[in-house]
Amino acid sequence: MAEHDKWDIKKLIILRTLRERGTVTATAQALLLTPSAVSQQLTNLAKQLGVPLLEAQGRRVRLTGAAHLVLRHAEAVFEQLERADAELAAYAHGEAGDVRVGAFSTAVPALVVPVVRALRVARPGVRVQVREAEAGEAYELLGAGEVDLALSLAARAVPDAGDGRFTRVPLLADPLDVALPVDHPLAGAAEVRLADLAGEAWIFGGSGPWSDITRGACEAAGFAPRQGHSAAGWTAILAMVGAGMGVALVPRMAGAGAGAGRGDGVVMRALDADRPRRHVVAAVRRGGEGAPAVACVLEALRVEAGALTARRPG
Numbered sequence: 411m412a413e414h415d416k417w418d419i420k421k422l423i424i425l426r427t428l429r430e431r432g433t434v435t436a437t438a439q440a441l442l443l444t445p446s447a448v449s450q451q452l453t454n455l456a457k458q459l460g461v462p463l464l465e466a467q468g469r470r471v472r473l474t475g476a477a478h479l480v481l482r483h484a485e486a487v488f489e490q491l492e493r494a495d496a497e498l499a500a501y502a503h504g505e506a507g508d509v510r511v512g513a514f515s516t517a518v519p520a521l522v523v524p525v526v527r528a529l530r531v532a533r534p535g536v537r538v539q540v541r542e543a544e545a546g547e548a549y550e551l552l553g554a555g556e557v558d559l560a561l562s563l564a565a566r567a568v569p570d571a572g573d574g575r576f577t578r579v580p581l582l583a584d585p586l587d588v589a590l591p592v593d594h595p596l597a598g599a600a601e602v603r604l605a606d607l608a609g610e611a612w613i614f615g616g617s618g619p620w621s622d623i624t625r626g627a628c629e630a631a632g633f634a635p636r637q638g639h640s641a642a643g644w645t646a647i648l649a650m651v652g653a654g655m656g657v658a659l660v661p662r663m664a665g666a667g668a669g670a671g672r673g674d675g676v677v678m679r680a681l682d683a684d685r686p687r688r689h690v691v692a693a694v695r696r697g698g699e700g701a702p703a704v705a706c707v708l709e710a711l712r713v714e715a716g717a718l719t720a721r722r723p724g
Contacts, residue, residue, distance in 0.1 A: 416458035419491075421451050422484045425463065428452070429473055429481060430553060440554060485574065492697030499701045506535030507703030512548040512557035513540065516644070517690065520663035520718060521561070525710045532710075536703045552576065552693060558704055561711075564689040576693045579708065582715035583687040584661045586627060589647070590677045591654040597677040604631035604684040611638025611656035613647050624659050627686035652676045661688055663718060690715065 428437045428448070438445045456463040461476040473481075499507055513522050518540060526538045543551055548560035553575055561581070588607065590597050596606060604627065612635040614624040620642070628635040638656040641647045644664045651658050652675025660678065692711060694704060 416460075417484075417487075418455060418458065419487070421455035421458075422480070422487070424448055424451050425455065425473075425477060426481055426484065426488075427554075428471075429477075430550075433470060488575075489697040492695050493700060496698055496701035496704075499703065507701070508537045508539060509559060509703050509707045510539045510541065510557040511559045511561070511707065512543040512551045513561040514544050514548065514563065515542055516661060516664040517561045518542055521690075521711065521714055524714050525707065528714070529707070529710055533706055536706050538707060549576070549693065552695060555695075558694065558698065558701075559707060560693045562691050562693060564691045575696055577696045577699050579692045579694075579699075581690045581692045581711060582719050584663050584690050585680065585719065586623070586659045586686040586688065587662055587678045587680055589651045589658045589660045590679060591651055591657075592675050592677050593654070594657070594677070597679070599679075601682050602679045604628060604681050604686065605633065607657055608633035609636075611636060613637075613639045613641055613650050613656040613658040615640060615642040623686075623688055627659060627684070630686065631684050648676050659686065663690075 424437065424441060424443075427440055428434065431437045431440055434445045434448050437443075438448045441448070443451075452463060459476075459480065461480075462474050463477040463480070464471040465474050511522060522538075522540055526540070529536050529538060541551065541557055543557075543560075548557070548562050551557045552560040560576075564578075564580075588602060588604070590602075596602050608628075608631075612624065612628070614635070614637065615621045625635060639650055641650065644660065647658050647660070650656060654675075692708060694708075698704060699708070
C-alpha cells in the first residue's frame with residue numbers, strides 16, 4: 411500500500427459522521443449503510459492507519475484520542491476538497507448551478523422566496539431548492555451535505571465561531587416589532603416604547619428561543635413580561651392579539667410573512683426607542699463559500715435582507 415493510500419476519504423467521512431451522530435446505528439442511517447458495514451469500514455480504517463480508533467463504552471463505542479487526532483487533520487482535507495469543488499463549479503458552470511437552502515420557518519416567505527423570485531430574472535441559471543428546517547436541524551443538514559446553505563438565528567450580531575466545519579455570515583439584524591390590537595390606546599401613538607407596555611398581558615411560547623428573546627427584550631427595557639397566553643406559531647399569536655387577548659413581539663420577517671393573513675384586528679408598530687432585534691445568520695461548509703452559485707445566492711440574500719430591514723410596519 412502506498413503511503414497515502416491509507417487515508418481513505420470515504421472511511422474518514424464515516425468516522426466523522428460517527429463523531430457527530432454518536433452511535434453506529436445513527437451513523438448507518440445518516441449514510442444509508444448497514445451498521446455492520448459501518449463497523450467493518452472503521453475496522454479497516456484502523457488497520458490502514460495502524461492506530462485504534464474506537465473503544466468500548468458500555469454497549470456503545472467512543473472515539474479514541476487517536477481518532478480525534480485523525481479527524482483534526484481530516485477536517486483540513488475536507489475543507490480543501492470543498493474549495494476544489496467550488497473551483498470546478500466555477501470552471502464548468504460559471505454562475506449556473508443548483509443551491510440547496512435550509513431555512514427556518516419565518517425566513518422562507520419573508521427572505522428566501524423573494525430571493526428565488528429575484529434570481530429567476532437576474533440569474534436564471536441558478537436554481538434554488540428550499541428545505542424548511544429549524545436552526546439546529548439546518549446545521550445538521552449542512553454538515554451532512556444535504557443542503558449547501560443554512561439560515562439560522564443567533565443571539566449576537568457577531569455569531570460565535572462554534573463548529574469549525576462552517577463559515578458563518580451575519581445577514582441581518584431582524585427588528586422586533588410589537589403587535590397591538592387595533593383598538594389599543596397606543597395603536598395610533600407617534601412613538602411606542604417597550605416600557606410603555608410593561609403592564610400588558612404578553613403572548614409568547616412557554617419555553618425555547620422565542621420565549622428567551624421576548625423575556626430578554628422586555629427585561630432590557632426594565633420589566634419582566636407577564637405571560638397572558640402561550641403560543642408558538644405566528645398565526646395563533648396574531649389571532650390572539652387581534653382578539654384583544656394581549657400584545658406580542660413579532661420579528662419583522664414573521665410579520666412580513668404573515669402579511670395580510672394577520673387580519674384586520676392587529677396593528678404592527680416599530681419600537682423606535684428600544685429597537686430589540688434577533689440576528690439572522692447564513693452558514694456554508696467551510697471552503698464552499700467560493701462556489702459561484704452559492705456566492706450568488708448569498709449576495710441575493712444580503713440584498714433582500716437589507717430591503718427587509720429598511721421596511722417599517724404601517
